[in-house]
Amino acid sequence: MRNIISYFRMFKKTFFLFFVPLFFVVSCDTTSDTPIVDPTRYLVSDQFNRTITQQQLAAFWALAGQSEASTYALYDIDIYRIVYNTTGLDGRPVEASGAIMVPKGIENPRLLSVQHATIFNNDEAPSVDRPGVISVITRKALFASMGYITFLPDYLGYGVNAGMIHPYQHKESLATASYDMIMAGLEFIEKKNLQPSDFSVNMLGYSEGAYATLALAELAETSESIFETGFISVGGGIYDLSSTIDYLLQNINKPNECVPCYAYFIYVYHNIYDLPGTLSDYFKEPYDETISGGLFGGGFSDSQIRAILPVNSKDLIRESFISEYLEGGFLELRNALQENNIDYIPAATVLIAHGTADSVAPVFNSDQFYENALLAGKTNITYIRTEGANHSTGIFDWAIETLEALDRRSKFAAIR
CATH class of the missing domain: 1.20.5 (Single alpha-helices involved in coiled-coils or other helix-helix interfaces)
Known part of the structure; x- marks a missing residue:
């Protein structure tokens, strides 16, 4: 390698x-203030953060009522913060950050890239990992403890570039930030003289992380990548943005588990695509001003945002926006959604999971993905459709299935 x-x-x-x-x-133009980033190097810096022991991980998951998950905690892990070079929304070089988790006491660990789910507060970002906060690191460390060197990108808008708007559910930027994190991770491995079992990178994610994982897989498999795409596991994702927004607006009176998620999504797309009009075209008073005033600036937690926004989507979204959009209006927004739909079917082995009662990411997203995969002749795909699971409970079913799949693959590789 x-x-x-x-x-x-x-x-x-x-x-x-x-x-x-x-x-x-x-x-x-020699007077340009465009930042110059060394194009031959991804990894900018790395810093040791802390160690999480196998006992701490096992206890955490046991206390969370997930005793089955706790059995997969096998190794202590060292956590590092890294800064790396990537590309911003404007195509210019920018630094991003993430975390790398390294299992201790294993000679030839395997490689894994974990794309995190929706977060609102920068304190939850993998590279930040503040004490007392149940962060992405806390929740994803179990995968590393199985014996995987694990890469966790913050994405743009978190960590070292927290002042930037996070391009939520934006295919190109999520794929690029995740891909470049892997490249920086490979340089980190070389720098630390680590010896992975191979250079096949497994990829997984839930919710926004599922969307980011499939975007990453497309970039990795369709570019001249120096690493192979390994096993892919995704759960509870929105892959067809266009149909999902249609569904949300057509069913505006139905309960939704994450009203902030859709408010965040509309806010982000309005800004990164510089759409015409104002946020008042989408949101009712006083929420339009609350959202434009920095609600999604990275300083508020999920619970704080839920306390500020209404419980029901119908109390947030303007009726005029709903009717005009469903009648074919807001063409620029429609085009942006279409541009970011995920329709690529990876060549790698895929596990996909979804709960039938998911009101954040409707299950038809995975139904359609699976159907398209079968129509394309894909045979190395497993679909776990959990009856009655919503977005919050479905993550546990997906996680256990993913842990079992990774464990089987590790054992199979060990006897080859």
Whole structure:
């Protein structure tokens, strides 16, 4: 693998040494304030954060009532914060951050990239990992404790660039930030002289993390990646944004488990696509001003936002927006949604899970994905459709199935 990375770097270095200077001589304005990022290097810095012991993890999940999950805690893990180079929404270089979890006492760990679910507060981001906060690290450390070097991107808008708007459910930026995190992770592995069993990267995520994982898989499998895509596991995801927004608006009177999620989504798309009008075109008073005033700026937790916004979507979304949108209006928003639908079927083995009572990510998202996969001739896919599970309870079914699948793959690899 090091030879591959070295070759990859040599190619990039040659390109930038001979071709990029020529381009700059011909076309660059020397007064530009565009940041210059070393194009031959992803990893900017790494810093040890803390150690979580196997006993602490087992106790955490046992206290959470998930005794079955606690049995998968096998190793202590060291947690590192990293900063790495990636690309911003405007196509310019930007630094992003994430966390890497390294299991201790295992000779040849495997590799895993975990894309986190929806978070509102920057304190929950993997690289932040504040004491006393049940963060992404707390919840995902179990996967690393199974014996996986685990990469956890913050995504844009969290960690070192928390002042930037997070591109929620935005395919290209989630894929790129996650992919570049893996590349930085491979450089971290080389720097720390770690010896993984192979360089196949398994990928998983729930909710927004499921969407990000499939976006990442598409980028990894359709580009000249220097790593292979391993096992993929996704749960409770929204993959067809267009149909999901239609469904939400057509069923505006039905209960929704996460009104803040859809408020966040509309707020983000309105801003990153610079859509015409104002937030008052979507949201009723006084919530329009509350949202535009920084509700989703990373300083409020999920519970705080839920206390501010109404419980029911019908009390938040304007009737005029609902009727006009369903009649074919708001074309720019419709085009943005269409652009970000996930329709790629990965070549890798896929586990997909969804609860039938999920009111955040309607189950038809996974139904349609599975049907499309079968129509495309895909045979290495498993669909677990859990009757009666909602978005909050479905994550446990997905997690147990994922842990079991990863455990089987590790044992199979060990005897090969």
